[in-house]
Amino acid sequence: MPTSAFPYRILIVEDDPSLQKLGKMLLEAQGYEARGASDGFEGLAALKQSLPDIIISDLQMPNMNGFEFLSVVRRRFPDIPVIVISGEFSGMSVPESVLADAFFPKGGYDAKELFQKIIALLHELPTRPRTGKPNQAAVWVTNYAGTFAVTCSECLRTFPVADVSKGINEATCDFCSSLVHFEIITEPGKAQIKVRPDQSASAPRS
Numbered sequence: 407m408p409t410s411a412f413p414y415r416i417l418i419v420e421d422d423p424s425l426q427k428l429g430k431m432l433l434e435a436q437g438y439e440a441r442g443a444s445d446g447f448e449g450l451a452a453l454k455q456s457l458p459d460i461i462i463s464d465l466q467m468p469n470m471n472g473f474e475f476l477s478v479v480r481r482r483f484p485d486i487p488v489i490v491i492s493g494e495f496s497g498m499s500v501p502e503s504v505l506a507d508a509f510f511p512k513g514g515y516d517a518k519e520l521f522q523k524i525i526a527l528l529h530e531l532p533t534r535p536r537t538g539k540p541n542q543a544a545v546w547v548t549n550y551a552g553t554f555a556v557t558c559s560e561c562l563r564t565f566p567v568a569d570v571s572k573g574i575n576e577a578t579c580d581f582c583s584s585l586v587h588f589e590i591i592t593e594p595g596k597a598q599i600k601v602r603p604d605q606s607a608s609a610p611r612s
Contacts (some may be wrong), residue, residue, distance in 0.1 A: 408418040413439040414528060417458040419475060421451040421467040429462065429595075432517055446470025450478060451499040458486065460527055465492040465504070475591050476505040477557045485534055489520070543580075 416438050416482035420426040423444075430440040441458065443449040445467040453514045460480060465543040474489060480578040488505070493512040508523045554567045565580040566570075576587050 413437055414459040415439045415456065416460045416462060416524070417441050417443060417449065417452055419446065419463040419467070419472065421445055421463065421464060425464075434490065436521060446472065446475030446478070448476050451485065453479075457483065459531065460487050460524060462489045462490065462491060463506075465490060465494045471587045473504070473555070474557055479544045485531075487530070487534070489523060489527070491515075491520075554590075556588060558582060558584055558586055560586075601609055 416433050418426055418429045418433070418440060419442050420429065420442070423513045424491060426442045426444070431440055433440040434604045441452055447470045448541050449461070449463070450470075450593065463472045463475060467475075474491065477484060478594070480529050487507045489502070489508045489510065490506040491503050491510045491512055494510050495504070495509065496514070497517070498509065498511070500506055507527060510520060510523075553576075554570055554581075555564050556577055556582065558562055561579060561582040561584065563579070567575075567577045570590055572590050574587065574589050578584070579586055
């Protein structure tokens with residue numbers, strides 16, 4: 407663990423009380439100061455009180471989910487590293503629709519791996535680039551009927567999109583009328599749909 411005059415602060419955003427409690431206990435046992443939030447709204451409230459050094463967040467949560475929460479974090483606090491722990495994706499690489507620095511699948515990693523990643527991100531803090539607001543829209547499947555939810559990178563609100571196809575898509579934000587571009591990718595041989603944002607920035611409609 408990096409040396410510091412004060413303990414590093416980590417915010418855990420997790421709606422499962424038992425997992426949140428366990429996470430806090432493990433982090434505090436390693437000498438970190440751990441705080442918890444049950445959804446994205448509570449996470450934003452915690453950020454107003456004091457900024458953490460690292461955020462660990464789930465994705466599927468009530469009220470404000472992790473996709474929306476991380477869109478706000480990336481825009482307002484781009485210097486804070488983010489680790490996502492979720493059962494929504496498999497593998498250890500960061501899904502392209504997730505605005506995070508690291509990803510761990512729930513039940514698919516051990517605590518040692520998580521602590522190593524935390525230490526690595528803390529070491530990067532002094533030289534972490536200031537990326538500014540994201541120019542990509544977060545996109546994900548919200549139900550088995552195939553409806554997609556898109557988080558507008560301009561107003562950071564989420565709206566549903568039903569008519570999408572493989573390749574580049576665009577949709578008008580229901581709230582600010584910005585034109586949001588995103589790309590749908592299907593992986594050959596699998597029924598699961600993988601999504602990632604298009605490189606094009608959202609632009610207001612003329």
